[in-house]
Amino acid sequence: MNTSDTVEKCMRHITPHVESTETKITVVGIGAVGMGAVSALLTQEISKNIVLLDMDGRKVAGEVLDLQHATPFLSNSQVSGGTDYSLSRNSKICVVTAGVRQQEGESRLNLVQRNVEVFKKIIPPLAENSPNCILVIVSNPCDILTYVAWKLSGFPQERVFGSGCxxxxxxxxxxxxxxxxxxxxxxxxxxxxxxxxxxxxxxxxxxxxxxxxxxxxxxxxxxxxxxxxxxxxxxxxxxxxxxxxxxxxxxxxxxxxxxxxxxxxxxxxxxxxxxxxxxxxxxxxxxxxxxxxxxxxxxxxxxxxxxxxxxxxxxxxxxxxxxxxxxxxxxxxx
Structure with missing residues (x-):
């Protein structure tokens, strides 16, 4: 007997599964800042649906698995993630913490320009998959990268802002x-x-x-x-x-x-x-x-x-x- 047979004997499906997106939050970047945010969002029961996105597929898979094991202690919130931006579809809020760090002797403009290149890979797919979302920019330099996100997303000003001060x-x-x-x-x-x-x-x-x-x-x-x-x-x-x-x-x-x-x-x-x-x-x-x-x-x-x-x-x-x-x-x- 396979698992599906057991499930069918245990319950009768009345309606199809529907993903809850009313509180769906996508966090891009799973470094210390991103995971600090995810921890707070989960423990304070702010969102029931959190998506983690990062270019490091192995690390994001590990973080997702670890958090999924904790969901019985977190009101059974749904945690998923990966490298595919389609996972962020229909997010209410997209939080961006990803970016490159300043290198020794590097000018501020060069750092900004390198982060612009990173944002070109992040902001357009977020905007495409969640055209009505609110973009919260945390990456540094926060103020300038919020401007960059606003320009790249094409969103109105009320839906793009930085964590700022x-x-x-x-x-x-x-x-x-x-x-x-x-x-x-x-x-x-x-x-x-x-x-x-x-x-x-x-x-x-x-x-x-x-x-x-x-x-x-x-x-x-x-x-x-x-x-x-x-x-x-x-x-x-x-x-x-x-x-x-x-x-x-x-x-x-x-x-x-x-x-x-x-x-x-x-x-x-x-x-x-x-x-x-x-x-x-x-x-x-x-x-x-x-x-x-x-x-x-x-x-x-x-x-x-x-x-x-x-x-x-x-x-x-x-x-x-x-x-x-x-x-x-x-x-x-x-």
Missing amino acids: DLDSARFRVLLAQKFGIAANSVHGNIIGEHGDSSVAVWSGVNIAGLFIKDIHPQMGLDNDPEKFIDVHKAVVQGAYDVIKLKGYTSWAIGYAIAHICRDILDNVYAIHMLSVNVKGFYDIKDDVFLSLPTVLASRGIHEIILLTLSEEEVKKIQESAKILWDVQKDIVF
Whole structure:
């Protein structure tokens, strides 16, 4: 007696099997960041259908098999994957973490151009198989590669954005919370601009229970601040470098950040994230540059972008951020 005979004796099929795609998420790139995201998505029960894609067929097969063995502990979520982009068909969200790393002595533009070549193999097949999906770009340099993904996909701006400064803002809140001795989710403060060295700390918006710290400590964030709050922002910028120096890569924090973004899309809760979006027309920026601003997320992607009231110095810094990125971005060859 073969297995099919046994199955037929055990149950009677009434309707054909239908793949559930309402929460289907494809993760491209199964390095530390990609698998950190997959772990968070599964353990928090954000998606019941996760697809892993990677050019390393052997490794992705191993990760899929390992995760499938864990599904009894994960509400029986469906996990599949491989190298074939048709597996991503009808995804609600496609998260891209794949990319090449900067080599010693390599210019930023050369790194970007090499990643453009990688994205040419990733973005078009994702867009073809899931023409209505939302693209979340995590690969670095995040802001420029979000622009690249937008251009290659042909998607409207509301359906292409980067994880941007969402994690930077979380680090900011953690460090501020440690300084004040309270819980991180009780401190409010944002990092905007580039996901990188030219990011901008919005000191004017840092508050605890509606108490704006700048009102009682005007020197906050300035070079002449005796309490050295500026060191908090420096630590935010340095944060990823510190983690990489200690363990070789980042994974958990960015994984949870990605999962948080995906959950708020799927749940359609209109939550605010610091995401890398097209800022042309904001703060007198005239180019198609992607930088992080407070972004309202819903089931169709970007719903609104919050118009922050920034100080003159903060506006100047975000404009400088845009110029730094455009100087690299303008020479990209598609």
